[in-house]
Each structure stands twice: as structure tokens, then as C-alpha cells.
Amino acid sequence: MRALLALTILCAAPVLADSSLPPARWANEQLPDPAQEARAKALMEELRCLVCQGQSIADSNAELAGDMRALVRQRIAAGESPEQVRAWLIERYGEWVSYRPPVEPLTWPLWAAPLLLLLGGAWLLRKRLVRRRG
Amino acid sequence: MNRLTRFLPLLVLLAFVGAVAWRLSSPADEKIQSKMIGRTVPTFALAPAVPGKPGLSSKELASGAPRMVNVFASWCVPCIAEAPLLAELKAKGVAIDAIAVRDRPADVARFLVERGDPFVRIGADPESRAQLALGSSGVPETFIIDGKGIIRYQHMGPVEPGDVPALIEQWEAAR
Numbered sequence: 001m002r003a004l005l006a007l008t009i010l011c012a013a014p015v016l017a018d019s020s021l022p023p024a025r026w027a028n029e030q031l032p033d034p035a036q037e038a039r040a041k042a043l044m045e046e047l048r049c050l051v052c053q054g055q056s057i058a059d060s061n062a063e064l065a066g067d068m069r070a071l072v073r074q075r076i077a078a079g080e081s082p083e084q085v086r087a088w089l090i091e092r093y094g095e096w097v098s099y100r101p102p103v104e105p106l107t108w109p110l111w112a113a114p115l116l117l118l119l120g121g122a123w124l125l126r127k128r129l130v131r132r133r134g
Numbered sequence: 135m136n137r138l139t140r141f142l143p144l145l146v147l148l149a150f151v152g153a154v155a156w157r158l159s160s161p162a163d164e165k166i167q168s169k170m171i172g173r174t175v176p177t178f179a180l181a182p183a184v185p186g187k188p189g190l191s192s193k194e195l196a197s198g199a200p201r202m203v204n205v206f207a208s209w210c211v212p213c214i215a216e217a218p219l220l221a222e223l224k225a226k227g228v229a230i231d232a233i234a235v236r237d238r239p240a241d242v243a244r245f246l247v248e249r250g251d252p253f254v255r256i257g258a259d260p261e262s263r264a265q266l267a268l269g270s271s272g273v274p275e276t277f278i279i280d281g282k283g284i285i286r287y288q289h290m291g292p293v294e295p296g297d298v299p300a301l302i303e304q305w306e307a308a309r
Contacts, residue, residue: 019209019236024261050271053164063236064271067262092269094169 019063026073027066033077040073043082046099047072047089056099165290168269168277175283176267180257183234184243190231190257196283200308202230202301203277204253205265207237208245210273212292217249219293224252228305231255235265235273276301280308 031037044058049065057065057072068089075085089097101107170176179191195201204220206213224230232253234242242256259265268277268285278287278301287304289297 019207020238020241021236021260050166064262064265067236068266070261071263071266089266090169092169092266093166093271096166 023063023066024070026070026077028069029073031073031077036076037073039082040069040076043076043085044069044072047086048097048099050093050097166271167290168271168285168288170269170285171288173285175279175285176264178257178264178267180233180259180264183232183237183256183258184239184246187253188255190233190255192283194255195231195279196281198281199229200278200280200286200305202228202305203268203279204230204232205235205268205270205273205275205277206232207235207273208241209237210235213245213274214249216274216292216294217252219295219298220252221250222298223293223301226302228302229254231257233257233259233264233268235259235262278304278308 031040041058045056047057047068049055049057049060049062050068051062051064052060055065057068072085075088076082086098086100095101101110103111175192175195177192179193180189182189190203195203202223220230230252232255234256237258237260239258242258246253257264265273270277270288272290274292276289276293277285280286286308287301289301293301
């Protein structure tokens with residue numbers, strides 16, 4: 001019984017963790033200028049939702065993600081470039097918040113890994129092909 | 135040599151399964167600390183969240199004395215749990231302001247009546263703008279800001295009894 005109660009509370013918690021306010025205006029409404037909206041949308045797909053963490057803010061239904069979409073749209077509409085908005089968020093949450101890692105010494109292995117794996121694969125394949133021919 | 139290479143794929147698989155099992159059993163810390171610690175409070179001016187209590191602006195957070203800023207909401211369950219501890223901090227002389235995230239005045243007022251009101255000022259943040267500007271990623275969170283308006287400390291999640299000494303210590307250090 002106690003376990004059941006604990007389970008019920010666990011299941012109920014996410015429901016309670018929502019506010020009673022409707023989403024911010026620009027959370028789900030597109031900008032009137034299609035070019036600005038396209039830029040905002042592209043950026044939203046590369047920003048990480050702070051509370052769900054596995055989703056972009058474009059994909060997430062979390063309220064904070066909605067507020068982040070509103071923030072992106074408002075700043076783009078005010079004339080900021082997507083990279084300025086991204087930089088503003090990185091200043092607050094670190095590189096973690098962006099799905100596009102910068103190219104810097106720390107991330108070189110990340111960018112080099114696909115190339116190295118491809119080269120390694122080619123090398124393995126070459127060995128096998130040579131053996132078959134022999 | 136040949137025997138070793140034969141078992142190499144199995145060893146790689148075992149290492150992979152081991153790594154996955156280890157991370158599944160002890161997940162990484164998912165708290166994303168604000169990068170604003172050590173920096174000046176971003177500029178904001180929030181309207182009062184409840185009638186009869188002043189709102190909160192960043193100017194008031196550089197008043198010469200340290201202040202604690204609690205990011206909370208009436209719809210936030212852990213905020214109920216930390217309410218008595220905020221009262222305790224207030225009783226110990228800590229000046230606490232608050233930011234009410236995505237909230238309605240009536241709901242905030244009811245929350246304060248039911249759970250206690252240790253706050254000097256409460257700013258309304260209906261679209262989480264101030265919260266995002268602070269680098270906060272959820273409710274509740276508690277910031278300590280020194281007299282010059284520089285963010286000195288961030289506590290993520292509800293304040294628990296064990297956290298009180300650390301918060302007092304940080305508050306004293308910010309003086």
C-alpha cells in the first residue's frame with residue numbers, strides 16, 4: 001500500500017510541476033517575418049531544453065522550453081543575430097546549452113573522431129581485401 | 135596472438151556493456167550550474183508579484199549589503215518543503231527577496247499565507263525572463279548576491295536542513 005502510494009505520488013509530480021499560466025505569446029506563435037522565423041526556428045533546434053535535457057527547445061513541451069522559444073523569437077525580432085542569442089545563453093548556461101560544439105582544442109577529438117574511425121575502417125577493410133586476394 | 139585477436143571483439147563488447155551499466159547505475163549529475171556566478175546580476179525590473187509588496191529590480195540587489203534571492207513558484211511542490219527553512223534563514227538575519235516564476239498574484243498570495251512569507255520583495259517573472267537571465271534552470275533555486283550586486287552563490291533545488299549552514303556561511307562570506 002505504501003509502495004503504491006509512493007508510486008502514485010511519483011506519477012503525479014510531473015503534473016503538479018506545471019504553472020497555471022498559459023504559454024508565453026511567442027512560445028508557439030510564429031514571427032510575422034518568415035525570414036526571421038526561419039532563423040529563430042533553426043536556432044531553436046540547436047538549443048538544449050534546460051529541464052528535459054535530451055530534447056531541443058523546438059521539440060520540448062516543457063514550460064521553460066516554451067519561455068526559451070519566446071526569448072529566441074523576441075530577440076531575433078528585435079534584430080539580434082542567432083549567434084548573438086546563442087552566445088547570450090552560453091554566457092549563462094555554458095556550451096552545454098548549445099547542440100553545436102565549437103571548434104577549439106578541447107573539442108578537436110570530437111571533430112576528428114569520425115575521420116579517424118573512417119580511416120581505421122578503411123585500414124581494416126584493406127587488410128581483409130588483401131588477404132582475400134592472396 | 136591469434137587467440138587474443140579472436141577475443142578482442144568480445145572484450146570491446148564487455149567494456150562497452152560495463153561502461154553503460156556503470157553510467158545507468160550511477161547517472162551523471164544533471165544540475166547545470168549558472169555561469170553567472172562571480173558576475174554582476176543581469177539587469178531586470180520585475181513588477182510586484184503580489185499587491186502590497188514591492189517588486190524586484192536588479193538595482194535593489196546592489197544595495198551595499200548581501201541579499202538572498204529565492205526563485206520560486208506557488209505551483210512548485212519542492213518550494214513548499216523549503217518554506218520553513220527560508221523562514222529559519224530569515225530568523226537568522228538573512229535578507230531574502232524572491233522571483234515568482236510563471237505565477238498569478240492570487241496564487242502567490244495564497245502560497246505566502248499558507249507557507250509563510252520570509253520575503254522583503256517579490257518580483258513577478260511571467261515568462262521566466264529574469265530566471266533565464268540569471269542562468270537558473272528550475273524552481274526552486276536560491277542565489278546569494280553581495281552588496282556590489284555580484285552573484286556569489288547558487289543553490290539548486292530545495293533548501294534542505296543540511297544546506298542551511300552552507301547558505302549562512304556563503305551569506306557571511308558575501309558581506
